[in-house]
Amino acid sequence: MSRFIVRFDDICPGMDWSRFAPFEAFFAAHPRIKPLLGVVPDNRDPKLDVQPRVADFWARVRSWRDQGWTIAQHGYTHVYSRPGGGLLGIGSKSEFTGLPLAEQQRMLAAGQAILQAEGVWQPYFMAPSHSFDLDTLRALRALGFKGVTDGFGVYPYEVEGLTLVPQLLATPRHLGFGLYTICLHTNEMNPQRTDAMLRFMADHEHAFIGFEEALARRAPAGLGAPLRAVTQAALHAARRRRH
Secondary structure, three states: OOEEEEEEEEEEEEEEEHHHHHHHHHHOOOOOOOOOEEEEOOOHHHHHHHOOOOOOOHHHHHHHOOOOOEEEEEOOOOOOOOOOOEEEEEEEOEEOOOOHHHHHHHHHHHHHHHHHOOOOOOOEOOOHHHOOOOHHHHHHHHHOOEEEEEOOOOOOOOEEEEEEOOOOOOOHHHHOOEEEEEEEEHHHHOHHHHHHHHHHHHHHHHHHHHHHHHHHHOOOOOOOHHHHHHHHHHHHHHHHHOO
16 A cells, blocks of 8 residues: 655745645644655745745744654755756756765755754755755765655665655655655645645545654565666656656
8 A cells, every 4th residue: 555745845934825824724634644844944045935034934843843744954045056966867956966075064064053953953854956966965964864855766765874765756646555755845836736635635644654654664575676766767757758
């Protein structure tokens, strides 16, 4: 049976809160589902500021933490400084890929310090544009991170001492087995897509698990690597068709 994680990217003070509100209300009514939130520590990406920044942002994040929602560090400033899709080869730009290890660790530590000061840091990472390299993972491990929400396949696996929990699609499509992280950018979602996602979660509430639980799951013997290879080839082929 398939299991699901619902993930929200680009959580920051200037996000479109009206588009996120239906999900907040849903999780209040369905507390069994614990979403994964990618919080930008110090957003400097103007594309994410779609409305005036709320003054109580960190209080909101602490409230989510207290409800058992998982907080992932979503980069540092969310500013793309370099081209390249990194280890996964999905995105075309990156905040981290290609930078020296020491510089990546400095940036990641700066973002970590902000989340720690606000009392919301957890040892999980979400790379902007799904782009990171081996040095990113090495820096994360040195800073005490344990899990990354990204990767191929449908079961978690380890790279450089961190557990990668795969993220393939922005829709609830699945194979009937494995673990699927549904990636949502609420700033870009219309009411029809929001309603469809809310209906899916309501209809499949008991199939959703939290990120911490997902970290402990592994593929049946002999299936992990082939499934990663197949999904990697499929995603890269889809990307070539789009471009």
